[in-house]
Amino acid sequence: MPLVTTEEMFKKAYDGGYAIGAFNVNNMEIVQGITQAAKKCNAPLILQVSPGARKYASHAYLMKLVEAALIETDLPIALHLDHGADFEVCKSCIDGGFTSVMIDGSHLPYEENIELTKRVADYAHERGVVVEGELGRLSGIEDDVNVSDKDAYYTNPDQVYDFVNRTGVDSLAIAIGTSHGAYKFKPGQEPKLRFDILKEIEDRLPNFPIVLHGASSVIPEFVDEINSFGGNMPHARGIPEDMLREAAKMSVCKINIDSDLRLAMTAAVRKHLAENPSDFDPRQYLKPAREAIEQMVERKIKTVLGCDGKA
Ligand code: G3H
Ligand code: 13P
Ligand code: ZN
Numbered sequence: 224m225p226l227v228t229t230e231e232m233f234k235k236a237y238d239g240g241y242a243i244g245a246f247n248v249n250n251m252e253i254v255q256g257i258t259q260a261a262k263k264c265n266a267p268l269i270l271q272v273s274p275g276a277r278k279y280a281s282h283a284y285l286m287k288l289v290e291a292a293l294i295e296t297d298l299p300i301a302l303h304l305d306h307g308a309d310f311e312v313c314k315s316c317i318d319g320g321f322t323s324v325m326i327d328g329s330h331l332p333y334e335e336n337i338e339l340t341k342r343v344a345d346y347a348h349e350r351g352v353v354v355e356g357e358l359g360r361l362s363g364i365e366d367d368v369n370v371s372d373k374d375a376y377y378t379n380p381d382q383v384y385d386f387v388n389r390t391g392v393d394s395l396a397i398a399i400g401t402s403h404g405a406y407k408f409k410p411g412q413e414p415k416l417r418f419d420i421l422k423e424i425e426d427r428l429p430n431f432p433i434v435l436h437g438a439s440s441v442i443p444e445f446v447d448e449i450n451s452f453g454g455n456m457p458h459a460r461g462i463p464e465d466m467l468r469e470a471a472k473m474s475v476c477k478i479n480i481d482s483d484l485r486l487a488m489t490a491a492v493r494k495h496l497a498e499n500p501s502d503f504d505p506r507q508y509l510k511p512a513r514e515a516i517e518q519m520v521e522r523k524i525k526t527v528l529g530c531d532g533k534a
Contacts (some may be wrong), residue, residue, distance in 0.1 A: 226289070227299045228322045228353045232267045233394060233432040233476040241529035242471035245269035245303060245434075246520060247481035249276045251288055252509050253488070256516025258292040258300070263517075264524045264531040268298055269323070269477060271305040274312055282319050298534050303355075305479070313343045317352045325396070329357035333382065340390040348391065355477075358386050359398030361437045380423035387428060394432040394477060397424060401437035405446075405482045406459045416466050418473075425474040432476035438527070439482035440464050445490045452493035467527045480523055484516050491515035 232243050246257045248270050261268040270292070272285055280288075289302050303323040304316040313324045326343040328336035340356040347354045359378030378397040387395060399417040408414040424433065441461040449456055467478060491511040495502070502508060524531050 224293060224297050224299065226293065226302050226320070226322045228351070229269060229301045229303070229432075229477070230353055230393065232269075232299060232301065235267075235533065236476040236530065237430060237432060237474065239533065240472040241533060242475050242478045242527075243267050243269050243530055244520065244523055244528050245271045245305070245477050245479045246484060247271050247273060247276060247305060247479075248285065248288070249279055252513040253484065253516055254288045254292050256488075256513045257484075257520050258296050258298070260517045260520035260524065261298055261300075261534075262296040264521060265534045266298070266524045266528070266530045266532070267300075267534050269301045269303050271303040271479070272316075272321075273305040274308060276305075277312075277316075282315070286320055307343070310339065310342055310346070313354075314346060317347050317350055321352065323353045323355065325355040325357070327357050327396075329360050329396075329398075333386075337386060337389050340386075340392060344391040344393075353393040354391075355394045355396055355434055356386065356390055356392035357396040357434075357436075358382055361398050361402045377417060377420055378424065380420060380427055383424050384427045387431065394434050395428070396434040396436055397421070399435070401435050401462050403437040403482070405439070405441050405486060406457065407437070407441060407461045409457075409459050414460050414462050414466075416462055416470060418469070421470060421473055421475070428474070431474065433474045434477040434479070435467070435470060435475050436479045438462065438467055438478045439480050439484075439486075440467070440527075441486070442483060445483070445486040448490040449486065449493055452490070452497040454489070454493060464523075464527050468529065471527065471529055478523075478528060480527075483523070484519055487515040487519040488512045 248254045302321045306327045307313040326340050328339045344354045399420045492508050495508045
């Protein structure tokens, strides 16, 4: 099956009360782990590539890895640019075979965000590619940018209709309590999602797909495992998985998860090397890493997204 856009996936997800997982890919083992889990669960899938991943692996390699995954799985898969910072990177991905791009103008003044997002949406739509925009800012780590907690703010429901209407975006990423990276809520802080804001947004944008970034829950057992095999990571929780599941039953149709996969993968590599200190064959330590990704994606499909059996 060729790559698909997210249009059909989101329609079904909205009506079915579930969300599609958007997982970040950087190399072969990550692509394989994610797609094997999706295949096992018969789940639709979004593979997303950040500008950093594109710099690391190159556009050509990532395209070929995704092509291989399509042949192996025969699942509906969308290939999405995550956090496109400017028109040029979006254009390059649209011209280069992606079926979906995000233009992240969330750090810009409102009118500038609209202008940039509309320019990308016009270019993308002429070529059959869908576009995600963002309104509101998440705190935490985002590519090279570090948005301080002080500057972070929730999405203003009064702006969403105007933004979607004037830009023509196909989905909207909002800020209602999630944040990027593995250092989210510190001990003592209560992780919570602002369901009241989500509901207000849903009322103003009926039947419109909403996206949540920063949706890794930072599961303590993986941080513990990393630390028990020589790591030194502070504990900082994310939004609990059951809260995200509730959001997926509402208008949230795309949930972005990267850090939980990185934690699972790193824990597996650390454990393997600690238990096999003379091992120097990358296949030996990347195999459990790939399996850890597969297990984590299966967990997310079943506990957070609810998209198993929906391919
Ligand atoms: O939201 C950002 C994603 O986790 C990608 O991270 O920019 O380190 O590839 P990256
Ligand atoms: P996490 O860091 O919470 O996994 O978020 C990933 C993300 O939003 C990618 O765009
Ligand atoms: Zn993100």
